Amino acid sequence: DDGAAELAEDLLARMAKEEADFTLTFRELSRLSATDPSGDEPVRRLFADPAAFDGWAESWRARLAAEGRDDDARRREMLATNPAFILRNHLAQEAVDAAVERLDLTPARRLLRVLARPFDDQPGEEELQRPPEAAERVTTTFCGT
Structure with missing residues (x-):
């Protein structure tokens, strides 16, 4: 090697x-x-x-x-x-929270749309690439997230 x-x-x-x-x-x-x-x-x-x-x-x-x-x-x-986009825990948690607490599926639909093409650069979706800030870190996950 x-x-x-x-x-x-x-x-x-x-x-x-x-x-x-x-x-x-x-x-x-x-x-x-x-x-x-x-x-x-x-x-x-x-x-x-x-x-x-x-x-x-x-x-x-x-x-x-x-x-x-x-x-x-x-x-x-x-x-x-090397993908441009991955499902990050903090984004999954935001989508789950929006769906459960506000019956808003918009964040989940956005994630699904972007993650369907993880290797493509997708202008306007750069915020979905960023790692979580300290306050956004998900330290406990549950089945399905």
Whole structure:
């Protein structure tokens, strides 16, 4: 594997330490250039300390250069593997609360519509990508959520 596992483990450790959202990190990583770090800011800002990403990105780019893969093909493959949208617990809870407390199925329908195409960028739905704020974290879930 020529160091691929170690590179992946290093990224995962940095993401955990720096509280980088896994889904957003991998999705944004999919968009980065294999040679030009000028577009790294969307990934960097996901890390509590953006410099933690920079050190890893340098090793990642060196590996990509050694592989010699077509950058556009790599991007397409990564975008097809890393979803733009996932069902986040806080969004599921909001949809359940709206349905039960207000008989409002609008949030649930919106989630269903967006999640039917999880790998597609869907302009106007970016708020469904964001991780929960501290007050929105769902710490207890029940069957079906």
